[in-house]
Amino acid sequence: MAKRPAAPRKTLSEANLAALGADRLAALLIEVADGDLKRRLRMELAAEVGAPDLALELDKRLNTLAGSRTRVSWRKRPELLADLQMLRRMIVGRLGAMDARLALDRLVAWFDLYPSLAARVKDPKGELTLVFDAASADLASLASVAGPDVAGPVLGEALSTRLSEWASWVGRGAAALSPALARRLLADLTMGRPRPTGRLALVVRKLADRAGDIDAWVMAIPDDDRRKPEVSSEIARRLALAGRAEEARRALEASRTEPPQANRWGRARIAERPPLPDGWYVAEIAVLEAEGLADQAREARWRLFERTLSEDALRTLLAGLADFEDVIALDRAFAIAAAFADPMKGLAFLMNWPAQREAADMVLARRDELRGGVDDTALWAARLAGRYPDAAVLLLRARARALVRLGDGVTGEVEGLIGEAEALAGASGSETLEPHATFVEGLKALAAPRRPVWR
Structure with a gap:
């Protein structure tokens, strides 16, 4: 009986193919190569000769694609996209490693x-656009390697003459540009030129972010937008982080929203000042810290936390406190969360911190305000079930009621929640909970179809 050959030797892998030898592989490639593969092989051979030869082969294909006017059907689109990806890899990976300027x-x-391709390629899913957008990072990386003196004029010319497309690509890749190239592009686009507007202004702001140029960033914001509290407070925050405290304070004060003015009959409207956006409170903290007012900045962080229950704001607060003071601060934070206007947001904070004892106390104290529509309700119940079964029961019941109110009746998920709640209620033996039978009857009544009342 013939011995079966070892399967791994027949597996299509680099090692097994290499074992065939260079001559055999070369013959096979020549035999099976079609148009696309032959083109790739010519490029690889040109790359072995040198950068100019590879650049010439790439130019041939790029010129062919640029000059074509043939419409591309959805059947041919994958082939075109693969061709574009191959060209990009050869330009960035192979030619870029040899000569960044040519690449x-x-x-x-x-x-x-x-x-041209967008006009003639049938692409309902936007796959062509995604290919070019995804290459923005390669553009930024290659341009940064080429350096400001080489890449600056090239990208500047593209933005000046073909802004509608290039604004998106340079904007997407701006964060990956070298700071030196970002500064060069910023200077080319702004020095001695009218104030940027529209898409160009968006690109300038992203370049200014990368270059760390706060003045260029502010300059690219339209005057009308600067008067908006969310924008002017962001200007104040950036100025404060740059150490320009006086300018930051002026910008912050200018960002305060004003109450409605008197009407045309001269009667003042009775209205409260519109609420400030969350970003204003963040900017206030930055400005106070830039002014060296640490105590006031700490109280501003408390105001931000009271408004948003921001974990980041609380952790920053705690990091600046001495031993034992952080315990007092945590108690204050937990009390704020337990009394928060939106009980489910307050509960989410306590559960995520985690502060399970405080969360359980809150559930018991505000049981009538619980909204089981929050997706994490059942998960929170599972976490509390071991030590705080009464709170877990209330959360499970709230979740069951919410699902029934959706209109699907007592589904399998609801029945599971009912069973979990019954088991926990029986184990706890608490007299503070509504009897399980009463809860189930109420749930059935909630699930019963409502008949119209005829008059």
Whole structure:
């Protein structure tokens, strides 16, 4: 009986193919190569010769795609997308490693294929757009390697002449640009030029972020937008972080919303000042810290926490406190969460911290306000069940009521919640809970179809 050959030797892998030898593999490639594979092989051979030869092969394909006017059907779209991805990899990976200047010129030409392709490719899912958007990181990386003196004029020219497409690509990749290139582009786009507007203003702000240029960032914001509290408070925050406390204070005060003015008959409207956005409180903290007012900044953090239940704000507060003071601060924070206007948001904070004892006390104290529509309700009940079964029962019941109110009646999920609640209620033996039978009857009544009343 013939011995079965070892399966691993027949597995299609790099090691097994390498064992065939270079001559055999070369013959096989020539035999099976179609148009796309032959093109790739010519590029790989050109890359072995040198960067100029690879650039020439890439130019041939880029020029062919740029000059084509043939419409691409949905059947041919995957083939085109694969071709574009191969070209991008050859430009960035192979040519970029040899000559960043040549590679950047070809990558710009690759991006410039988009308008023509978008007009003739049937692409209802937007796959073509995603291919180019995803390459923004490669553009930023390659441009940064090429350096400000090389990449600055290239990208600046693209933005100046083809803004509608290039604003998106440069904007997406701005965070990955080198700070030096971002500064060069920023100077080219703003110095001696009109104030940027529209898409160009968005690009300038992203470049200013990367370059750390707060003045350029502010300059690119329209005057009308600067008067909005959420925008002017962000300006104040950035100025404060840059150590420009006086300017930050002026911007912060200018961001306060004003009450409605008198009407045309001269009668003052009776209205409260519109509420400030959350960002204003964040900016207030930054400004106070820039002014060296640590105690006032701490109280401002408390105001932010009271408004948002921000874990980050609380952790920052605790980090600046001495031993034992953090315990007092935590008690204060838990009390604020337990009394929060939205009980489920307050409960979420306590459960996520975690502060299970305080969460259980809150559930018992505010049982009539519980909303079981919050997806995490059953999960919170499971976490509390071991030590605080009464609170877990209340949460399970609230979840069951919420599901029944959706209109599907007593579903399998609801029955499961009922069973869990019954087991926990029986184990706790608490007299503070509504009897299980009473709860079930109320749930059935809630699930019963409501008949219209005829008059």
